[in-house]
Amino acid sequence: MKYVLLLCCSAIILQNTFGSVAILPKNDTLRAMLKIKDDECYDDLYNVGRIPVGQKKRIPQICATLTCNSDYDIDVTGCGVMSVEGCRVEDGDLKLPFPDCCFNVICDEK
Numbered sequence: 001m002k003y004v005l006l007l008c009c010s011a012i013i014l015q016n017t018f019g020s021v022a023i024l025p026k027n028d029t030l031r032a033m034l035k036i037k038d039d040e041c042y043d044d045l046y047n048v049g050r051i052p053v054g055q056k057k058r059i060p061q062i063c064a065t066l067t068c069n070s071d072y073d074i075d076v077t078g079c080g081v082m083s084v085e086g087c088r089v090e091d092g093d094l095k096l097p098f099p100d101c102c103f104n105v106i107c108d109e110k
Ligand SMILES: *[C@@H]1O[C@H](CO)[C@@H](O)[C@H](O)[C@H]1NC(C)=O
Pocket: 027, 028, 029, 030
């Protein structure tokens, strides 16, 4: 689960920034085994399963989405972080859609 590490854990944060944090390369063996169609990607890392080419699906257990590229690689898009003093971060609500599920940043007034 090394990708998940990129999505969390910074004590001081300025604002939410979103971006691609990883690429999951297609797995032809798996595609053949599961008879994945030519217009779909397949994710087994996050158990999201089939994703139509060009579409996104939310990863339920973390605040990130998977996008199926035309070459069947999958783009992982998560909540980014930037650091600044005087701000703290609260966990977002995983029930919300991406990117609303990203953490909330609270900056203390000076
Ligand atoms: C592709 O999937 C197969 C079947 O699950 C697995 O054995 C293999 O290690 C995977 N290959 C890669 C490169 O992840």
